[in-house]
Amino acid sequence: MDGKKLEYKGWAALKEIEKLTEKADEVQETILKAILMQNGETEYLSKHMKGSTDVEKFKLHVPVITYKDVCNYIQRIANGESSSLVTGRRVTEMLCSSGTSAGEPKLMPSIAEDLDRRTFVYNLIMPIMNQYVPGLDEGKAMFLYFIKAEMSTPCGLPARTVLTSYYKSKHFKCRTRDAFNDFTSPDQAILCKDSNQSMYCQLLSGLVHRLQVLRLGAVFASAFLRAISFLERNWGRLCNDIRSGVLDPTITDPECRSCMSMVLASPNPCLADEIEDICSHTSWKGILCQLWPRAKYIEAVVTGSMAQYIPALEYYSEGKLPLVCTMYASSECYFGVNLKPLCDPCRRGLHPPA
Template identity: 55%
Template sequence: MMIPSYDPNDTEAGLQLLEDLTTNADAIQQQVLHQILSQNSETEYLRSFLDGESCNIQENFKNKAPVVNYEDIKPFIQRISDGDSSDILSAQPITELLTSSGTSGGKPKLMPSTAEELDRKTFFYNMLVPVMNKFVNGLDEGKGMYLLFIKPEIKTPSGLKARPVLTSYYKSEQFKNRPFNKYNVITSPNDAILCEDSQQSMYCQLLCGLVQRSHVLRLGAIFASAFLRAVKFLENHFTELCADIRTGTVASWITDSGCRDSALSILNGPNQELADEIEALFNAKSREGILKRIWPKTKYIEVIVTGSMAQYIPTLEFYSGGLPLVSVMYASSECFFGLNINPLCKPSNVSYTLLPNMAYFEFLPVDDKSHEETQLESRSTDDVSLTDKDRIVDLVSVEIGRYYELIITTFAGLYRYRVGDILKVTGFHNKAPQFSFVERRNVVLSIDTDKTSEEDLMKAVTQAKLNHLQGLLLTEYTSYADTSSIPGHYVLFWELKPRYDNDPPKLDKKMMEDCCSEVEDCLDYVYRRCRNKDRSIGALEIRVVSLGTFDALMDFSISQGSSVNQYKTPRCVKSGGALQILDSRVIGRFFTKRVPQWEPLGLDS
């Protein structure tokens, strides 16, 4: 059985199951692949590679099935979206399409999913319970204040829903009717989580979390960015929240009836004393450690702080008052992958143990990161050559210290699909390898769920330059994800010179603001949604730097060991030294004055 059943409250049984899965990783992986191929061998997609042979089905698959990216499988998924039968890709009915945060042509990628996948995700979430219970005592004696949100849904022409993976899970019967084991109890009512207005949802979830502050043992959200957005919201609205607690009412602007009624039931009348306590904490001289002061029994903060979310660690540490930051899982729209079985480790040491029953995993080696980005980029083209295919290894054959790109084959209809994640093998737990997340292939900027590639950025900058730069040349540019404010925002550093002389450029404020807006308009669907609907990214900023700044940047890189012959301007800067050089030469700062347009358009439009 690929989805074992067990009682999450039974910590010993859960930990034993984890031991069994990781000890038998190779055998389970072979069973997974055999089950996927046997189940789906008659699908249109697989039939063209397996030639109807059932004897050597796994060998046939590895020899003949191509390693693909999204553009390769998009036509098959699009046909299902348009109304064709699921059996193009999957023997099981495809019940929904999950929208990935990565995009294609400005629209979300669509990933096939089945009813069984919700059971697989529920199993995955249940596996987190014994792991946390092993490391943290007494979690069954209180509640978690987890801030969970849904995103807009799209109806495809076939009538299937297309929505983010977490929205799918929170709206599922598995989530709504989850067994309320003591660990599972959270302060947020389902009706507040399922409110589509993120501001009303945030307000009511925080209100419920404040009212139940004496019971809260852990805080969290899925991503660090979302959690810090909630902290900022709390800072901005604490007076209003305290007024509601004091009077036992909910602010008049909370118009969603489910949100309002669920918050009122938890408020359960006025509480002057609690309101005064919370208000006094917020009125203290410093907000440092405010989370620990408001929720004094909290044992840890559960947020993903790996990958692009690592940029939020300093801000989280400021607010948290020394609470451990726990990254418990590694998952995506395509598949849920693995758990952090040492959850109290430092964020920089987080590794994920892949669960071998979640999907069939393969790994394409990429060049060692000690040579920085240049060699990795050379391994990150979209085409996997025959030579590369021969180098692909299975889950138990990866080597400690090596870097790999993850390839998955899922029960729901993805076959040898390149997820785009670069991972480093850090060790093994029994026979199952452990990986640290290094980066998303080709992504240079990310604040929230957005993933902007170098190509996306270049297209947007080029468009802005063509349409709005009058009398000036853009000689060089780079970018930076600025998370020093909440929400974070994109910063572009532009070096501009007049077309006809070498004098310092005369900067027209409206022209530069129009450039900012044009860049945003050209960025993809997810970025524009985060700016417009979710408000999880702030206004894009262009900082114009003085002439010669990028020469100074090159000199700095060479002084740090870069080769003169191979140096190229980084399209995103991360090092403090490089950022210091750029910021010290800023001669003008400009922000977008409007949010970019975004509509949850149907996928056929």
């Protein structure tokens, strides 16, 4: 991928979307040709196309498949055979699906260029959102992100979730400063392997910056609700930290302690009292708007198996915060961005029409 596309922001990103969609058939044909040229000599394509890279021959001879049709190829690569079984590029890692759709995790081979493509899609999101919710560069985002434990395949390839792959990559860790993506969570807290310590530090950071937060969220609705439950159990400890300016001793991760020492720069008893007063209410209906009064929406996946969490999110926001899905993605690949992010998440339409 052209490295320049990874830098698209603002109007440049919107113009790129228009360029890609106004002649989508030509774009897709060009991409398919490039895929065939890159992967034409793989064992899988050679079996069907006998060395040809012709698009029409591909459409005629290469079948639509399910995961089980290529599972054997993937397992062979995981065991140490050549990447050329399915790709003309070197496989750098195996991505583990979340299992939220089919309920059973799968392995997907990934190449280095895949991180470029994911970053490109991420860079399209905020220019779209800013059309509907202006001023998002004037505050922070309390997005709760987590990594998961990774494994290794028999041949030593890392096997991890797509999000863990991204957060551990230089694309995330070495990203340029962007006012539209100013997170309350320090990177060290996001990258903490202990999910409880990570959650604690990220929520603490979000509370310290509560009056600067313009949007809330997590990747999945279930993760955001876990955070609310965690807050219900631990708000007293969090308030103590803010009041004293000292991090709870149960947080032992060195990187977390280091970054949180900057978040808790000094004691703030007034802020602690405000949060304590809100959290001590008998009912937590609308708690999100009380703790983060400038928040304009909640961003999370709330479709498919996540739709069951919509009533709970609406309860905690008292129905005042729109639920926003910004993109369409899976562990296998990222499909596209939502051009109408404030519409009902369960509605969908393709542009250009399929």
